[in-house]
Amino acid sequence: MAILIAIIGNKGGTGKTTLSHLLCHGLGLLGRRSACVLTDTTRQPLDPRGRRYVIADARSLDTLKRIIDKLRPLDDWIGVIDGGGNRPDVDRRLYALSDLVLLPFRESHEDIRTVVADLEQFPRAYAVPSQWPVNAWQREAADRAVAQLMAPYLGRILRPVPMVSASKLLLQKRLPAQLPTPLNNTARRFARQLLEVLDLGRELPTSLEEEEGEAVCEGIPEEEMPLRLKR
Structure with missing residues (x-):
């Protein structure tokens, strides 16, 4: 059976589409088969040519159902659903049918307030700090804001x-x-993390390419991060 990952959230501009393609690209670099499922009507x-993943156009609910019905029975596939922003009804639908749900947010207090509300609404979902600063001072300030405003949810970040x-x-x-x-290294790191969350990360190959030129963003302490889904 294929695994479905939905990237949703009420706020626009948090990087849902970017993360969807980044994740699929990273999965491809790790030898995993994936489909990036577009539902954002905007x-x-x-063009799928040259990509390491399939692109599926599911901008209507009927088409989404057909694509999910075709994808679900496939072994060793991962479907990544780009949910779009400010569509609460669609978010609830995608949350119900997905195995893993991600709520990206940026460093602004507005983003943090919105993702806290979404975490309350979607208790199985995980928050993903997206487009996080790499400058040490900015990253420290962003992490401090998360620690202060999201303290009850640190195990879901x-x-x-x-x-x-x-x-x-x-x-x-x-x-x-x-x-x-x-870019390739960031995509690999993101894909590896989610495979670990899904308990699929054992014995993944390590590429020598990851040893140089990698964008590093340690951020929130490792012990506060979930290793896999709570079942």
């Missing part, structure tokens, strides 16, 4: 995904022939 499907300017390349209509090493 976006257009991207995943490791931050750092800001990588090259991530916008994944959202180009046609993917460039080559992608920068820092």
Whole structure:
């Protein structure tokens, strides 16, 4: 059976679409088969050529149902659903059908307030600090805001995904022939983390490419991060 991961949340501009493609790209680099499922009606499907994952256009609920019905029976596949923003009814639907639910948020207090409300509404979901600062001072300030405003939810916050300017390349209509090493490494790290959460991360290969040029964002202490889903 395929695993479904939904990236949802009421606030727009938190990086849901970027994280969807970043995750699928990282899964591809790790040898995993995945499909990036577009449900955001404000976006257009991207050209699948040259990508390490399938792109599925599910911008209507009927199409989404057909795609999920085709995807679910496939062994060793992961479907990553880009949920779009400010669509509470769609978010509830995606939450109900997914195995893992992610709520990205950026460092602003407005984002943090919104993701706290979403964590209350979706008790199985995990928050993902998205486009997190890599500058040490800015990262410390962002982590401090999370610690103060999200103290009851620290066990449901995943490791931050750092800001990588090259991530916008994944959202180009046609993917460039080559992608920068820092982008590839960030995608691998994100994909590895979610495979660990799903308890699928054992014996993953380590690429020598990850030893250089990697965007590092340690952020919130490791002991406060969940290792796998609570069942």
